[in-house]
Amino acid sequence: MTAAEAPSTSSDSSYGNGDGELLLRAEHVTKYFPIRSGVLLQREVARVHAVDDVSLELRAGETLGLVGESGCGKSTLARCLARLYPLTSGSVVFEGQDISALSRRELRPVRRELQMVFQDPYASLNPRKRVGEILSDPLRIHKRGNRDQIKRRVRELLELVGLSPEHINRYPHEFSGGQRQRIGVARALALHPKLIIADEPVSALDVSIRAQVINLLDDLQDELHLTYIFIAHDLGVVRHVSDRIAVMYLGKIVEVSPAEELYQRPIHPYTEALLSAVPIPDPDLSDRRTQIVLEGDVPSPIVPPSGCRFHPRCRYATKICAQQEPPLAEYGGGHVAACHHPLNIDLPAAPGADAAPVPSAVPVPGAAPGGAPAQDAVPSAAADAEPLPPVAGGTAGAEVPAEEAQ
C-alpha cells in the first residue's frame, strides 16, 4: 500500500494506508430526533439536529478519526453509518450497496461486515452471559459452523485480543475494564468484518491500559486488514490511530484532513481552538504556549445558530458568518474545511508523516525566545482577569496572551 496507489492527491504517506478502494460513502446523512409533547397526541414540537447533512468517504484499510465535543453528533453519525438508527434523509453506500433503506433482514449480511465497539465495556457486555456465549452468539446467529468450529473460533478470538482461552467460562464482572474492552473487540471481530466503528473505545480506561488497547487495535488492523472509524474526544489518541480525521461541531463536519496535517495546519477556527485546549504533558511547553480558551458552551442543537454554527464562539467571526453557512471547501491534499475565514491557508501542505510534526497550537521547543515575554505570561492573574476583548460577531474566545507559536 503506497501513497501512489491511493487515488487521493495527498502527499501524506500515512494516508496511503487506505488501499484506495471505496468502502463506504455517506451522502447528505441527516438525523433529526423529534421532541414530542402532549398527552394523547404526541405532537412533534421541535427537533434535535443531531447530524445535519454530513457527507464523507471511507477507503478500505484506512482509519478515519471522528472528533468533536460531546453532543456534536459523532456517535449519532456512527450509528447512522452502521444503520443502528434509521436516517432522516441521505444515503449510506457500503461496498457499493445503498444500506440506508434496507430492512432488518436485508441488513443482516451487512452487519457481518460492519461491526461496532462501544465505549462502556461494563454496559455493552451482557452480565449474565459467560464470555464464551458472548463471543459465540454472533457465530451462531450467522450460522458460522458447527459447535466445535464455533468453539475453536471463540478460543482463536480470545487469543487474538490477548486474553487466555481459559477465560472462556468467566462472566464479564470477573474482568477489569481493559480486559472487557478486549472482549468487546473480540466480539466485533467474530464474523471477520471489514469495517469496525469504534465509539470512544478507550475513553473509559486508565492511561496505561488505554495504550494497551490502542496498540491492540493497531496490531489487529495490520493483521486483519481492517478499516476503522475511530470516534474519540481525546485528540492525542485520535492523532495516534488515524490516517484521516473529520472534526464535527453541532451536527456538521467542519474540517476533514489527513491526520498529521490537521495538527500542523488546522484551517477551521474550531479545530484550532480544540487543539489548543488539549493540555500538554510538558511543563515548559505548557507555560510557553498560546492557549485559546473558547468561551461558553456548545449551543443547543434544537435551534442551531444561523450561518456558521460555530460563529457565536469564534474569535474570527464577522457579519457574514451569521448570515451564510460556509460550504466545505477544498484546500489541497484532501484537506477540506467549512469556514469563511480559513486559517493557515498560506502555509504549505504538510510534508510526509515521517517529518517531525509540531502542531501549530504548540510552540516549537526551543523556538520560544523571540518577541513576546514567554514564561510569565500564561498563568498570570492579570491575563485571566482581563475582560474579554470584544470581537465582531458576539462573544468570542479569549486568548491568554503568551508567546505566539509561529
Add this chain to the structure above:
Amino acid sequence: MTGPNMTGEPLLDVRDLKVSFRTEDGLVKAVDGVSLTLFEGETLGIVGESGSGKSVTMMSVMRLINDPNARFEGEVLYKGHDLMTLNRDQMRAIRGTGISMIFQDPMTSLNPVYRVGAQIAEQIRAHDHVSKQAARARAIELLAAVGIPQAAHRVDNYPHEFSGGMRQRVMIAMAVSCNPDILIADEPTTALDVTIQAQILKLLRKLRNDFGTAVVLITHDMGVVADLADRIAVMYAGRIVEQGTRREVFYDAQHPYTWGLLGSIARLDRPKPRRLAAIPGQPPSLLRLAPGCAFADRCAHRFDLCDEPPELLERVDGNHLDACHLEPKQKKELRETTIHPELIENAE
C-alpha cells in the same frame, strides 16, 4: 502571581496516613503510608490511575469517609491541629472555611431539588452569621466571579438547568464561598470536554492567583498537572512512588511507573511514535499486595532487590523523592528506552 511560600510550616502535613477497608474478601489497604505536605499558595498535583488511592487519601484528609469498616492511622496536621482527632463539629467548622473539596461529577454533588443559589447561601450561612439576603447577594457575587453569565438570574436555577462545565463552576463557587485556605479538586475536569476543561483550569488558576488558595489537584491526566501543579506526587497501589517539582517529575522522572505513565500518553507535542509505550499487565489487587515493590510485576527493570519494600527517599537531590531500588545512574539510562528521548533532552 504570588508563588508558593515553601519556607516555614506547611499548611497541610499528612504523616504516614494509612487507610484500610475490611471487606468480605479481606483487608484492602487503599492508602498505605502516605506522607504529603502542602504549603501556602502551592498547587500540589496527585497523579495516579483508578484505585491508586489518590481520592481516598484526600477524602480521609477531609474526614469524609464514614464507612464503619474503614480504619485510619497516621496524622493529618492542618495548621498544627491533627484533623484525625477532631470531633464532628470541630471538623465541620474546618470544612468549607479551612479546606473544601470539589468532585468529578458536579451533577451528583449538587442537590437536584434545590436552586443553586440556595445551596451556596446555605453553606455561607452555616459558617457566617449573615442574613439570608446578604448570603444570597454573596452567592450572586460568587457565581459571577466563577464566570457564570447573568448570575443574578441564574442564581435561581436548578442544577439540571446548567451544562456540565457550568455546574462545575457552581461547585467551585460553593467551595470557595468561605475563603478556604485549601481547595481539594478531585478530577475536576475528567467529565468535561477539552474546551470546557480549559475553561475550568483557567478558572482554578485565577482563583489560586487571586486569593492565594492552596490547591490539591487530583487527576489521572499528566497534561493537567503539567499545566497547573507546582509539585507532583505520583501514586501507585496506595503509595507515593515519586514526588518532586513539576519539572523534576516530567524531565527527570525516577520511577519506572512514572516513565510508563509518560510513555503511554498519545501526545500532540511530539512526533507520533509508531507504538505507544503501554505498561503491560494491570494494577495489582490491593487485597493481596506482595511485600516488595507493588509495581515490580509490571516493571521491565525488575531485579532481585525489588522483593524488598522500597522506601520513598531522596535518591537524586533536593526534595525529589522516589521509591525505586535502581541506582540513579541506571535509571537515567533505562528511562530513555521507556519514554520519548526528546523529553529528557529538553531538561538538559
